[in-house]
Amino acid sequence: MTRFAFLFAGLFVCSAAQAAPQDLLQSYAVQAKQENPQFQAFSAARGEQLYHAKRTHSSGKMLSCASCHTDNPKSAGRHEKTGKAIQPLAPIANRDRFADTAKVEKWFKRNCQDVLERACSVQEKGDFVTYLLSLK
Amino acid sequence: MKRSLIVFTLLLSGAAWADGNANLAPAVSNLKWKTECSDCHMAYPPALLPERSWRKMMAGLGSHFGQDASLDTATAKEITDYLANNSAERAGGKRAKKVLGALGPNEAPQRISETAWFVREHDEVAPQVWKRAKIGSPANCNACHQGAEQGNYAENQIRIPR
Numbered sequence: 112m113t114r115f116a117f118l119f120a121g122l123f124v125c126s127a128a129q130a131a132p133q134d135l136l137q138s139y140a141v142q143a144k145q146e147n148p149q150f151q152a153f154s155a156a157r158g159e160q161l162y163h164a165k166r167t168h169s170s171g172k173m174l175s176c177a178s179c180h181t182d183n184p185k186s187a188g189r190h191e192k193t194g195k196a197i198q199p200l201a202p203i204a205n206r207d208r209f210a211d212t213a214k215v216e217k218w219f220k221r222n223c224q225d226v227l228e229r230a231c232s233v234q235e236k237g238d239f240v241t242y243l244l245s246l247k
Numbered sequence: 248m249k250r251s252l253i254v255f256t257l258l259l260s261g262a263a264w265a266d267g268n269a270n271l272a273p274a275v276s277n278l279k280w281k282t283e284c285s286d287c288h289m290a291y292p293p294a295l296l297p298e299r300s301w302r303k304m305m306a307g308l309g310s311h312f313g314q315d316a317s318l319d320t321a322t323a324k325e326i327t328d329y330l331a332n333n334s335a336e337r338a339g340g341k342r343a344k345k346v347l348g349a350l351g352p353n354e355a356p357q358r359i360s361e362t363a364w365f366v367r368e369h370d371e372v373a374p375q376v377w378k379r380a381k382i383g384s385p386a387n388c389n390a391c392h393q394g395a396e397q398g399n400y401a402e403n404q405i406r407i408p409r
Contacts, residue, residue, distance in 0.1 A: 170313065192314070193288040194383045221315040 132202055132209035132244055139237040146233055153234070158242025161235055166226065174226045176239075184243055201246045209240055271295065271342065272398025277329040279322055287314065289389050289396050291359055293330045294338035295346055299355040301330035312357075360385035372407070381408035 136153065143150040162184065165175045179197055180188040185204040188197035199205045209215055219239075223231035231239070271292035284290040293301065305327040308316045318326070335343040349363035356362050369385065376382065382390040389395035394404040 190287055192312075194387060195286075195288055217318075221317065224315040 132240060135209050135212055135215065136237060136240055136244075138212075139233050139240070143233045143237060150234070153237035153241040155238070155242040155245040157235075158238035158240070158245075161231075161239055162242060168226070169228060176222065176226060178226075185246060201243050203246050208243070215240075269342075269401040270398055271400055273333040273338070275333075277326070280326050280329050283318060283322060283326060287316070288386065291388070292398055293333035294335050294340075294343050295359045295362070295365075296335060296356065297347060297350065298331045298334040298336055299353075300357060301334055302327060303355045304357055305330065358386070376407065379408060 140150075140153070143153075162176045162180075163182070165173050168174050174191070178191040180200045184201040185199050187199055189195070190197060198207070200208060202208045219231050219236055223229065223235075271294055273293055280293075281290055296304075304311070305323055308318055308323065331337075335346040345364040346362060349367075350356070359365055365385070377385055388400075391405055391407050392400050393406055394401065
């Protein structure tokens with residue numbers, strides 16, 4: 112029994128870690144519908160806007176997602192404070208993106224807070240991922 | 248000949264250890280620490296701060312040097328325990344003594360790069376050098392210490408970028 116449970120847990124971990132970006136979007140869509148019955152679809156155009164939108168942080172600094180991920184999500188970024196290299200965010204350039212739900216959620220929480228000083232809505236997260244997936 | 252070369256090399260590396268302790272790789276590693284603490288910068292050696300500093304830092308990851316570096320509770324606890332177990336107090340050695348010796352009993356510095364031993368050790372680096380584009384700040388250890396990610400801070404591994 113314990114061995115079986117272990118195996119099962121193992122399977123679950125594997126499938127969670129390898130869930131395709133499409134599965135992530137699907138679960139965002141389900142959540143979005145629950146939060147807002149009027150929810151229609153995610154929009155790559157709105158996601159693109161979110162990606163580039165510059166905002167003055169309360170620290171006085173001008174920030175956007177592009178500050179670290181660069182204006183082109185297909186190229187490697189650079190951490191705006193530390194200078195550390197960041198792999199590209201677009202899945203076409205980096206297959207590991209949007210495949211690990213826990214990792215994606217961790218970074219949306221952190222980065223939305225750092226740039227927007229609030230959490231991102233499910234609609235925003237879905238738009239953002241849709242935009243990055245639309246890049247060829 | 249070969250054997251004496253080996254003995255010689257051993258002696259040399261022994262000397263490097265005793266002198267200043269330039270090897271700062273923790274005795275054991277931890278995967279969570281290695282991955283979670285190296286996304287925004289390299290993972291800094293746990294032996295360069297006292298336990299109280301790490302505990303304070305780990306309790307405030309929601310606002311970590313102006314950034315949200317928050318973690319889930321279980322991961323944060325595992326990393327806190329790891330840092331505590333490999334802190335300056337536990338690591339021992341000459342370097343750890345220097346780190347602790349320069350601190351008051353309740354001081355809990357959050358920056359390695361502002362501790363007294365660090366400032367003294369780096370007093371030959373001119374202020375404008377830290378500002379060079381390829382360095383940026385003293386926190387960027389691996390800009391100069393080529394072996395920093397492996398915990399190697401030996402003098403022959405230092406290259407200051409132009």
